[in-house]
Every structure is written in structure tokens, then in C-alpha cells.
Amino acid sequence: MNIYGWIKAFHIIAVIAWMAGMLYLPRLLVYHCAAEKGSVQSETFKVMEHRLLRAIINPAMIATWVFGLWLAWLGPDSNLGWFASGWLQAKLAFVVILSALHGLFARWVKDFAADRNRNSQKFYRIINEIPTVLMIVIVILVVLKPF
Numbered sequence: 001m002n003i004y005g006w007i008k009a010f011h012i013i014a015v016i017a018w019m020a021g022m023l024y025l026p027r028l029l030v031y032h033c034a035a036e037k038g039s040v041q042s043e044t045f046k047v048m049e050h051r052l053l054r055a056i057i058n059p060a061m062i063a064t065w066v067f068g069l070w071l072a073w074l075g076p077d078s079n080l081g082w083f084a085s086g087w088l089q090a091k092l093a094f095v096v097i098l099s100a101l102h103g104l105f106a107r108w109v110k111d112f113a114a115d116r117n118r119n120s121q122k123f124y125r126i127i128n129e130i131p132t133v134l135m136i137v138i139v140i141l142v143v144l145k146p147f
């Protein structure tokens with residue numbers, strides 16, 4: 001059985017779910033900014049953000065890390081797996097930034113839940129672009145393995 005192929009398939013499935021959430025959540029925060037505190041819309045956004053984070057983004061991030069590190073450990077070098085490769089080291093640096101951004105999203109969702117958002121709509125519009133840029137860089141690194 002091609003164990004490596006199976007792990008990679010589950011890694012990619014987890015990546016898709018994580019990225020779907022990471023691309024959609026800041027969009028929700030942009031719209032949430034425009035909703036009046038205490039309004040029906042605002043309360044609906046709170047539920048949507050909470051569920052997206054808890055049911056999709058958090059478990060998908062954990063699964064991405066578990067399957068990704070497993071693949072890295074199974075890589076071509078018998079001792080270091082893929083860890084000796086420059087592309088993986090660079091990829092890991094960008095994934096750590098993506099994971100830190102995930103942590104910030106969770107904090108902002110908490111702030112909104114308590115009606116204590118401190119950021120502007122423009123702020124979330126700019127933040128919204130960061131996961132896209134990180135995803136492009138990460139995919140190019142892993143597929144092309146330029147170094």
C-alpha cells in the first residue's frame with residue numbers, strides 16, 4: 001500500500017479545509033464591522049465566526065500539521081526525512097506565519113463575540129489578502145522545490 005500517497009492525500013484535504021476557512025473568516029470580519037452592535041446581523045456573524053473557527057479552521061490546521069510533519073519525517077533522507085531540504089525549511093517558516101495569523105483571527109473573533117472589536121473594516125480588508133499571498137508562496141515552494 002502507498003502509505004506516503006495516502007498521507008499526502010489527507011494532508012491536501014486538510015490544507016484545502018484550513019485555507020477555505022482562512023480565506024473566508026477575514027471576509028466575515030469585514031462584513032461584521034459594518035453591522036451595528038447588538039443587531040440581529042451582528043449576532044448571526046458571531047455564530048458563523050465561532051462555528052467556522054471551531055468546526056473547520058482549528059481541526060483542519062491540526063490535521064495539516066500532523067500529516068505535513070509525518071510526510072516530512074518520511075522524506076528521502078533516512079535520518080532527516082525532508083527536514084534537510086531548503087524548500088521545506090522555507091515552507092515551515094511561512095506555515096508558522098500562517099499559524100500565527102490563525103491565532104490572531106481567533107483573538108479577533110473573541111473580541112467581536114464580546115462586542116469589543118478594535119479594528120477598522122479597512123484593517124480586515126488588508127489582513128484578508130495575507131493568507132492568499134502565504135498560500136501562493138507555500139504551494140510554489142512545495143511543488144517546484146526551487147532549493
Ligand code: HEM
Nearest residue numbers: 012015019064065068069071072082095135138139142143
Ligand atoms: C503544517 C506544516 C506543513 C508541513 C510540515 C508540510 C510538509 C509537506 C511535505 C513534507 C509534503 C510532501 C512533499 C512531497 O512529497 O514532494 C507536503 C506536500 C504538500 N503540501 Fe504541505 N506541509 C505543511 C503545510 C502546508 C500548507 C499550509 C500548504 C498549503 C497552503 C501545503 C501544501 C502542500 C501541497 C499542495 C502538497 C503536495 C505537493 C506535491 O505533491 O507536489 N502544506 N507538505
